[in-house]
Amino acid sequence: MAIIEFSGITHRFGDRVVLDRIDLKLAEQRIGLVGANGSGKSTLARMINGLVSPTSGTVTLDGLDTTAKGRDVRRRVGFVFTDPDNQIVMPTVAEDVAFSLRKSGLSKAQIAERVGTMLDRFGLAGHADHPTHLLSGGQKQLLALAAVLISGPDVVVADEPTTLLDLRNARMVNDLLMGLPEQVVLVTHHLHLLTGFDRVVVLDSGRVVADAPPPAAIAAYTGLLA
């Protein structure tokens, strides 16, 4: 597993402190990040692939600084966003998955073969030539995940990937995430999805207030809301 290390992270949006002196070392396969809206969990997740650079402190992935070596880090970290509509770039399903391999050096035939295999794995093979905007919410999120995984990342960061989905689609996306051999960092409000995770970090007002296996962390989080 990759080692994601946050050292002395503080982040501000203007005068507002979003993350306050965070020190974390994440090396487990399944890591959950939970917290109320505005607790800083999405900002923390975005720091893993250098989408957000901390105001102070450093974030590293296996020693690579995510700010200084952002491009190298992003090749190893796939990111799944809450709204797949913002992540899907190409007009059709197969084209969007193939987009992730455009700079892989593979031939068109090799790309088509890999895309076919990936779509098959995600149950989207029958939709290869379908316009992406006509897919259901669940299918769009599966497509976003397929497009991330085809480039072979070591780490998948998913920022509330099930928030816009109904229960059935949320379960499907979560089951797929749970079955991945890659390291997964999941930001979620759906606490039941964290069953089976190795570690759950609870954030509140930009600080880590609990860091434990799911039952203890969830109890701490629900205790905050009481």
Added chain:
Amino acid sequence: MTVIGLYQTGSSVLHRIPAGWKLLGMLLAVIWILLLTAPWQLAVAAAVVTGGYLLARIPARVAWAQLWPMRWFVVLIAVFQLIFADWERAVMISGTLLLTVAIAALVTLTTRVTAMLDVCQRLLRPLRRVGVDPDRVGLLLALTIRCIPLLVGIVHDVSEARKARGAGFSLRAMAAPAVVRALRSADAMGDALVARGVDD
């Protein structure tokens, strides 16, 4: 959303012709139609274009959907020509419009967007010397096509929200939230593009 200009899966001869040749063919066909001078010639061209749709096995519903959005525009032009010119002129102008759109739609219905973008990128390659990045232009075109349904969705959602709140039509009440949401989407899409390695 309608089915205007969306790629239709198929394995017909038209589907298999390389995109570059199809675009060249489209250009020549449009020039040919613009040079026609009599309604009977237009009828022959219409038969050829219809043949193209049959050859590509495009369903009649999809073919019809390519032209239906133009109906008021064509009627307006035809009426204008009938009043200020004659029926032949009205047939020629409106027929030319319909056929050229039908040809362009036939190309987009039988060609993947990526194949067309590849052609654009190849054509733009010589411009690298003056600082044009063909890959970026290709991505820009793909994003433009992708964003059309996204923006339609945003405007639809804003319109529904306005109706749900019982508000009457107001350009400001429509435009302000639609623009804000579009900008937010653009911002999020920018993040996603970076995450997908577009800045590599």
